[in-house]
Amino acid sequence: xxxxxxxxxxxxxxxxxxxxxxxxxxxxxxxxxxxxxxxxxxxxxxxxxxxxxxxxxxxxxxxxxxxxxxxxxxxxxxxxxxxxxxxxxxxxxxxxxxxxxxxxxxxxxxxxxxxxxxxxxxxxxxxxxxxxxxxxxxxxxxxxxxxxxxx
Amino acid sequence: xxxxxxxxxxxxxxxxxxxxxxxxxxxxxxxxxxxxxxxxxxxxxxxxxxxxxxxxxxxxxxxxxxxxxxxxxxxxxxxxxxxxxxxxxxxxxxxxxxxxxxxxxxxxxxxxxxxxxxxxxxxxxxxxxxxxxxxxxxxxxxxxxxxxxxxxxxxxxxxxxxxxxxxxxxxxxxxxxxxxxxxxxxxxxxxxxxxxxxxxxxxxxxxxxxxxxxxxxxxxxxxxxxxxxxxxxxxxxxxxxxxxxxxxxxxxxxxxxxxxxxxxxxxxxxxxxxxxxxxxxxxxxxxxxxxxxxxxxxxxxxxxxxxxxxxxxxxxxxxxxxxxxxxxxxxxxxxxxxxxxxxxxxxxxxxxxxxxxxxxxxxxxxxxxxxxxxxxxxxxxxxxxxxxxxxxxxxxxxxxxxxxxxxxxxxxxxxxxxxxxxxxxxxxxxxxxxxxxxxxxxxxxxxxxxxxxxxxxxxxxxxxxxxxxxxxxxxxxxxxxxxxxxxxxxxxxxxxxxxxxxxxxxxxxxxxxxxxxxxxxxxxxxxxxxxxxxxx
Numbered sequence: 001x002x003x004x005x006x007x008x009x010x011x012x013x014x015x016x017x018x019x020x021x022x023x024x025x026x027x028x029x030x031x032x033x034x035x036x037x038x039x040x041x042x043x044x045x046x047x048x049x050x051x052x053x054x055x056x057x058x059x060x061x062x063x064x065x066x067x068x069x070x071x072x073x074x075x076x077x078x079x080x081x082x083x084x085x086x087x088x089x090x091x092x093x094x095x096x097x098x099x100x101x102x103x104x105x106x107x108x109x110x111x112x113x114x115x116x117x118x119x120x121x122x123x124x125x126x127x128x129x130x131x132x133x134x135x136x137x138x139x140x141x142x143x144x145x146x147x148x149x150x151x
Numbered sequence: 152x153x154x155x156x157x158x159x160x161x162x163x164x165x166x167x168x169x170x171x172x173x174x175x176x177x178x179x180x181x182x183x184x185x186x187x188x189x190x191x192x193x194x195x196x197x198x199x200x201x202x203x204x205x206x207x208x209x210x211x212x213x214x215x216x217x218x219x220x221x222x223x224x225x226x227x228x229x230x231x232x233x234x235x236x237x238x239x240x241x242x243x244x245x246x247x248x249x250x251x252x253x254x255x256x257x258x259x260x261x262x263x264x265x266x267x268x269x270x271x272x273x274x275x276x277x278x279x280x281x282x283x284x285x286x287x288x289x290x291x292x293x294x295x296x297x298x299x300x301x302x303x304x305x306x307x308x309x310x311x312x313x314x315x316x317x318x319x320x321x322x323x324x325x326x327x328x329x330x331x332x333x334x335x336x337x338x339x340x341x342x343x344x345x346x347x348x349x350x351x352x353x354x355x356x357x358x359x360x361x362x363x364x365x366x367x368x369x370x371x372x373x374x375x376x377x378x379x380x381x382x383x384x385x386x387x388x389x390x391x392x393x394x395x396x397x398x399x400x401x402x403x404x405x406x407x408x409x410x411x412x413x414x415x416x417x418x419x420x421x422x423x424x425x426x427x428x429x430x431x432x433x434x435x436x437x438x439x440x441x442x443x444x445x446x447x448x449x450x451x452x453x454x455x456x457x458x459x460x461x462x463x464x465x466x467x468x469x470x471x472x473x474x475x476x477x478x479x480x481x482x483x484x485x486x487x488x489x490x491x492x493x494x495x496x497x498x499x500x501x502x503x504x505x506x507x508x509x510x511x512x513x514x515x516x517x518x519x520x521x522x523x524x525x526x527x528x529x530x531x532x533x534x535x536x537x538x539x540x541x542x543x544x545x546x547x548x549x550x551x552x553x554x555x556x557x558x559x560x561x562x563x564x565x566x567x568x569x570x571x572x573x574x575x576x577x578x579x580x581x582x583x584x585x586x587x588x589x590x591x592x593x594x595x596x597x598x599x600x601x602x603x604x605x606x607x608x609x610x611x612x613x614x615x616x617x618x619x620x621x622x623x624x625x626x627x628x629x630x631x632x633x634x635x636x637x638x639x640x641x642x643x644x645x646x647x648x649x650x651x652x653x654x655x656x657x658x659x660x661x662x663x664x665x666x667x668x669x670x671x672x673x674x675x676x677x678x679x680x681x682x683x684x685x686x687x
Contacts (some may be wrong), residue, residue, distance in 0.1 A: 005649070020172075034576065044582060044583065045579070045580050045583055046576075046579045046580065047583075048583045049520070049579050049582030049583040049615065049617050049618070050257075050582070050617050050618070050623075051581075052257075052258050053258075058257035058258050058618075058620075059257075060237075060257050060497075060619075060620025060621060060623070061237040061457055061493070061497045061620055061621050061622075061623075062496055062497030062499075062500045062501075062623050063500065064257065064623070086494055086517040088495075088500060088514050089494075089495055089496025089497075089516070089517055089518045089623055089624055090496075090497060090501035090517060091517040091519075091520070091628070092517060098342075106575070106576040106579065138239070139277075140196075144630065144632045
């Protein structure tokens with residue numbers, strides 16, 4: 001049960017960028033503590049694995065969309081639905097709580113999804129003001145309550 | 152598929168269930184396989200592609216296991232085959248990182264693998280079950296020497312940071328104690344007539360005797376410290392020779408401690424069909440297969456080719472690509488047919504004209520997160536100090552698994568082990584770090600199981616599959632809902648194009664899924680090509 005306080009202290013993307021190679025990294029969250037992460041922490045712990053620090057995205061055989069100055073973000077629904085249901089290989093995060101094993105997708109609450117949507121729409125050069133609420137996220141379609149584990 | 156005796160109590164079936172749930176799948180599987188419940192890989196032996204139309208051509212996208220299996224068979228059947236591959240090497244996820252290799256992940260971090268000569272890790276697949284007949288076939292065909300892969304090592308650990316004071320427990324002890332206590336309880340229930348309604352008196356006698364044997368119980372059907380239980384869980388002092396010969400039995404852990412620890416959840420790790428002995432690993436690394444396949448196909452593979460567009464018409468398929476090393480100029484290649492094995496997260500971004508149903512299927516499969524790390528140590532302390540020779544330790548720490556090398560036993564000098572094999576949420580978090588941070592975390596966590604880590608550690612590499620430029624994820628995760636809605640659409644031939652890969656299989660994440668998917672698909676493509684006759 002890693003504590004959230006340290007996660008809060010170390011979680012900022014800017015700080016992570018500054019960390020030297022062997023400096024401490026953000027504490028791990030867990031099924032138990034994941035639910036208490038805010039939008040910024042969710043970005044640092046999960047999203048930036050693909051979308052990269054600062055929302056810079058990346059290009060290989062395919063690409064991860066750059067979130068920085070992203071015009072698609074004019075639609076909060078687009079962003080929220082992407083987090084809820086996944087898109088083009090991105091895992092969904094809108095599975096019901098308590099569902100699945102350690103191996104499957106992670107669950108974020110509607111409030112957390114609203115928070116991370118608000119975070120990415122107001123950072124990395126995005127300046128969308130409208131705040132999305134948990135109720136608005138709740139009203140969107142969520143993925144069905146099932147999943148499978150890895151091999 | 153009823154049990155043979157047709158008894159109204161269905162006792163034997165119930166019994167099987169009970170034994171299956173507690174003893175794990177081995178006993179269950181042995182019983183069930185005689186009833187034909189358990190299925191093997193659908194691989195049926197070499198594919199028959201006789202009668203290829205003269206001059207017919209197939210363009211294959213991706214030189215992983217699926218693409219190269221297809222290329223090999225289609226070439227041998229007389230098709231003109233070309234393969235486009237994004238990487239500068241063959242194999243795809245069939246891949247080994249060795250000392251001297253460099254790997255640049257998405258985001259730009261480059262790792263230099265500093266392992267000594269002959270040491271490696273397999274960032275992707277690392278084991279081949281004996282019943283993956285397709286993989287076994289091509290491994291033999293390519294003359295790849297195999298070594299045993301120890302899925303289960305009774306002397307490796309099951310570890311929970313919240314149980315037994317955080318001290319790792321030997322698999323052998325947890326298994327023996329769990330099994331022994333369960334056998335004792337079941338024997339008690341039987342002798343108290345609690346099972347009379349479901350097991351005949353005659354069968355109860357046999358059941359009791361079987362429980363005594365299975366659980367290493369004493370004559371009173373109790374699981375206690377004894378030669379019998381020590382013969383399962385190990386001795387306090389093992390038997391030897393001479394005057395110091397006499398063994399001292401060990402003391403089993405209490406049922407409560409075993410149950411409370413949660414370590415019982417690791418007892419069946421080797422019992423699932425995919426993990427049952429025998430399993431194999433190619434000597435020198437899993438990547439030996441991809442390398443040999445690539446050599447076999449030689450100039451048929453064009454490397455460093457990044458596919459940007461797939462366009463089909465009623466006579467063939469035109470694929471546009473750029474050279475990764477000199478991007479800019481677009482090149483095209485055309486063939487009568489196209490077999491596309493590009494991982495779905497990438498394919499979903501490539502412009503292509505396929506049916507809406509296939510396009511929807513391509514976008515419907517999220518990819519699993521997974522991270523592996525290899526660590527080089529100054530000495531093989533896991534062998535020298537802890538007598539762990541190969542196999543896997545399971546832990547609730549974020550590193551999840553430690554895989555010990557299944558080769559080079561007792562060799563002096565250094566060693567490399569798999570310091571972490573991670574999936575799910577924790578893999579996402581490891582992915583979000585820099586490679587150096589991942590390695591440091593793996594060393595820190597691993598030292599809770601092996602305190603030697605910090606003193607003996609030399610260097611490491613860590614591969615996060617969502618940052619692999621050539622896959623954007625580890626493997627396709629299907630649900631029964633997405634399978635029902637999209638799977639057939641994904642696998643159907645669409646005009647002159649068809650898909651293959653582990654994502655188009657029910658063996659997700661396994662190389663056998665890629666191989667059997669490729670064979671199934673080229674069989675259907677071949678039929679269609681033959682039906683079309685000579686090159687249109």
